[in-house]
Amino acid sequence: MAGMGAFVAQYDNNRGGPEQGPGPPGFGSNLFFKGHQTLKEQLQSMKDKEMLEAMRKIVEMVAKGQDVSDLFPDVVKAVVSKSTEVKKLVYMYLVRYAEEQQDLALLSISTFQKGLKDPNQLIRASALRVLSSIRVQMIVPIMMLAIKDSVSDLSPYVRKTAAHAIPKLFSLDPDQGEQLVDVVEKLLQDKTTLVAGSAVMAFEQLCPSRIDLIHKNYRRLCAIVADIDEWGQCAVINMLTRYARTQFLDPNKKAAEKDSDEESSEDSEDSEDDFMNSMSTGTSIDVVDPDLRLLLQACRPLLQSRNSAVVMQVAQLFYHCAPENEIVHVVKALIRLLKSKRETQVIVLTNITTMSAKYRKLFEQHMKSFFVNASDPTNVRLLKLEILTNIATETNISVLLREFQTYVYSSDKEFAAATVHAIGRCAAEISEVTDVCMHGLMNLISTKDDTVVGESVIVIKKLLQMQASDKSSIIKRMTRLLTTVTVPLARASILWLVGEYVEKVPKLAPDVLRKMAKSFAEEEDIVKLQILNLAAKAWIVNNKKITLLVPYILAQAKYDMNYDIRDRERFIRKVLCPNAENPSPLEKYAKKFFMTSKPPPNLRSTFKNRDEYQLGSLSHMLNTNAIGYQSLPTFPEDAPDATLRNVIDTSWAAQQKESRSSSASGTNHKTKGFYSSEGDSDEDDSDEEDSDSEEESDSEEESDEESDVESEDESSEEESEEEESDDDDDDSSEEESSSDEEVVKKAPPKAKTSKKSKPSETGTLLDFDFDAPSETPTDTVPSVPTPSVTLDELLGDFGGMSVDQASSGANYTLDSVRTTHELLHRMSGGGLAVDYSFPRSAASSGAVPISLIFNNTTDQQITDVKVDDIDLKGGIEFTGFDTIPLISPGQSSQIGININFNDTLQPANFTLCCSKGRFPCKIQPPVGEMLSPFVVIESDFDDMKGKLKGMHEVTGECPNPGKDFGTISQLVSETAATSICFSAEADCLKFASKTVAQEKTLLMTLNVGDVVKITVNSEAVVLGSMILKDIIKAIES
């Protein structure tokens, strides 16, 4: 291969003889060759300094667009250099030429593979970047592997790079699409804001239609969108706009139905009226879906972004998805953008034009911002003019017309003509000023400027067509112009006018015709055609005075150069038959041919309906479909299931859920589905149900779960009835229908327990979730944790948000095992052992969710397990325990309860009753469980911390037994339900929580060194000091 490189160089040498001029810029060909020779030597020297120098020269040539591909073999060798800069330069070179030199490029792959394992995150990331940028089919599997590994990398930076690598691989090999979708799905769940933007970008490139991947992440994306970097924000908002259009009902539609039931057509006019109505009445009844509201609220502050692209994205989101009365929020920000860069101005103006074509009131107040500056380039002027015309109303028209007057005299002729046209449009749309405009236009006709005069005539012609008023005086004035106006279109328009209204000006027409007959030969083609038309029309109305004139004109036309005119002449002659020797059968239809009434022309904005393209998109700018443009979906008729977006146990969603859970419980169509399959044992149906139930089990959210439980509950009852009547057939169909049912068949006694235990859950499941354990088919306590969660993954989660136990079942198990406490020992409980754990799921306000696990260790049935004698002090509330009718021998049952400890350390005392007797119990949670994670950014954290000094601060320290950063942060989050706040400071961990009941803030700061210094700031002083002790204990252990 090295030989080949030499050959290329040789070839260059031969080509460049001394007589030939300099080949590539800056290099004589001989010099070129020599230069490469020295470069090769330098590269082969393996001295960092020389290699660096050589690589710099090479990359400089690449940058200038020169061909240095012949150096490839030598450059590839330099990839092993220790120097970072040499490496980076080599990378750039490789990416540029790898496609052309695939075999040689493969030599470098192992270096990158090594780089992927480097402890330095920057090196890992750049290795991945280069590896994925090398467009060589052969390495697709390697890339796939690298991406999959990097997605779960510890460093968010590497994960971000992995997100960027996905579209690269996809474009290289579209067959990998399906596998990559899984990767994207994982990335979308990433908690760090650094990754989120890139993950969404990858999603957009790879599988923009897989809206289903977004459901679970929707609310989180809304919550963090303000913290994502500006480029990511653009991608996220764009994607969420499409999401909103598919998932929510049109927020304007309902309002429209309410306001005007009679209005059948959904015209643009109507929507304008609606808009005005809603503007006047202020905010009417809020019909906006809460989730859509969440999105709009999250994005609105971004109108203050310095990045015009972000502002534009928010604007288009509001335009396409918000209720009409809220679009007004974006107006100011858009107008602010007009003051930024020139290129930005053009694009923003184009978008404003489209918006103003639909909602004229929107920009009315800001009319003056669109007044044309003398320094504006023509395209900007035209856009501003269009906007001004769009927003013209009765009230502002006088100001506007005065402004237009100055524009008409602009030295920019195209602009002046457009202004005349704009005046015409105002005249047509606002009846109050029609006469004023007409008068003004007539004045313009007498100016000297051809373009303005021409345009005025054309506009007047259109206006006259639209008006029913007396036209003869205007037409008379216009005909006078025929002597002065030279613009062909204007002359043609005047002639057309005379012809069209020939009945109104019977005396004028023959005179005009006479004049035109004289100058016929010198006229432009379109004027000639109009002369012919006029002749025909005048003839039909009254042919007495022009019996000689018309044949004369026709004769001239007969020998014209232009065949169109000759054609027209022949046609007219045949129809009119001025010879009258053999009357044509067409003659009696002549009037119909020439004198039909014509519909008035449409003086409408060309930007009307341009909003079918998404605002802010390239396609909208071009007004055609750009490659890869996805048209904005229309709002669905029926809202898709909102519960799909529910996620368990992310602290920010807790409040959301409060409000939703009640409404969500109303949706029980799935229950129905379950029922229907129960009746008929049709194969297909049951298959469907199968997949359905699987989906449900995948989607970890509580209300579905609830309906699921309900249905199971009811179905099980039904089933038990049916079981008595007939067994075999039904059983087999059951097996197919759901996995839970499968359990029923395999282990009937087991299933009985679970069934019995489940009804008791329905009351509490609204508020929290036991998804993972209840879905496990054996339904026993998950005593063996699946150790699939690595430390890396956990740490990865620490990027910015709380540890999300819900994200994987395995993760959950780890948690539940960690925190299992004993409530009742089997010895003291007469064989009934009860443990409890804290699932840390979102609970109803103020309560700590606790999961109780009952184990029957005896060989008899335990029945009627219930709670009695609840002794609660200090405002402790205890909810959610229903009687468990039966626990079979050797089996266990799990139940969730909520206890509101009211932020005190008082234990909850109660008595458990069952067939084995009465057992007093008490639950005293560790302090850490009385907290809920609280997501906060560092700056706010510091603010709050600043306010919680003095009394509210407790400090402590303990020697660090050699634990690293990650371990300590893990220990803390195990000890307390808290959310890490990513800190800019080195060796500093910050955690934020709120107490469950009173929502007092609790902040923990850990400075990790040889000694771990812990500071806890909290309004709840007692809890603070207890937490401190617990954490020290955890670290020391």
Next chain:
Amino acid sequence: MLINSIFFINHSGDIFLEKHWRSIVSRSVCDQFFDAQTKAATPEDVPPIITANKNYLISIYREKIYLVAVTQMEVQPLFVIEFMHRVMDTFTEYFDECTESAIKDNIIVVYQLLEEMLDNGFPLATELNILTELIKPPTIINKAVSMVTGKEGVSSVLPGSQLSNVPWRRQGVKYANNEAYFDCIEDVDAIIDANGTVVSAEIHGNINCNVHLSGMPDLSMSFINPRLLDDVSFHPCVRLKRWENEKILSFVPPDGSFVLMSYHISTQNQVAIPVYVRAMINFKDGQGKVDITVGPKQTLGKTVDNVVITVPMPKDVTGCSMTTSVGSYTFDPSSKQLRWDIGKIQPLKVPTMRGTCTAPAGSQCKDAHPTIHVDFKIMQLAVSGLKVNRLDMFNENYKPFKGVKYITKAGNFQVRT
């Protein structure tokens, strides 16, 4: 979302730098751009978006350089434009200027920067503070250091700020002198009628900062009259919540210079116009009469400085002869611009310019209404009335030096005749 390639094109239409992030795009795609360039009267007239076969060219024009981005699919045009401006901003910070020669001299740094800023056509690192840590700016000191020690200009570790929640701020900043300067600069855009009435007037202001503070300072700035600011945009460092609730700018500043806030005071508000201009320009039989008077108005006692009046004369005008009471005038026969340099307006001496201009007989000057462009600068005045109340620093213990400066300038200040 994807930028395939960026071409740097100079004024005479040479591509002097190209960078590709995906498959190589041939230079010939720029042909369509060159066509548009030759068609346009001025460089500003080149349309920012051009379709070329299956490519879309999105261009910006700045510092006599065109940046042409090639994209092959649907993209948000503003996204690309904003990014390219960010590229130019970055270069300006690196090389103090962003001219063709500056780029050519530092082509390796430029190339490395472009590589870091875009990955596969999607922005990767655009924060200046991160970039300066990754790739050292080619200052004289840095160059000298690398000559002596052989150290490279490229960092081998990831800048900590990339992963922090203040990615705009470099970590471990240390200064001997801690200073923070804030320049509050307002541009007045106005259109004034021939008879002196204000057709439209608006103010566009920026607060430009130059902050050299050690550590992680947390600044908060409050205004005497924050109500003026109802339309603002912020640097990402500003906490939006705090502004919304308390109207206080609270932020951890980037290191170095940056634009903290931009604001816009729209035409609906009453805007003080600091100068008046009375102008008469009449053409009659190939002779034009010019009479222009300028004076201060609503300046709150501050002197108006750097006053320049520019009159674009009709194309037919061949020469001007004027007499001025203050300052001097020039007429450029090629661009047909009559320029009157007044300088400072003294309170007692009203600047006037009178004279005639000549045009060949029969020319079409009669209807000409040239729009006069006025330029001025007023130090120590923010014409909107904005005033910084106080600036506090938290989180660090030293006492920084703080300075606030106000300047009012003419933006697009035009007088119609």
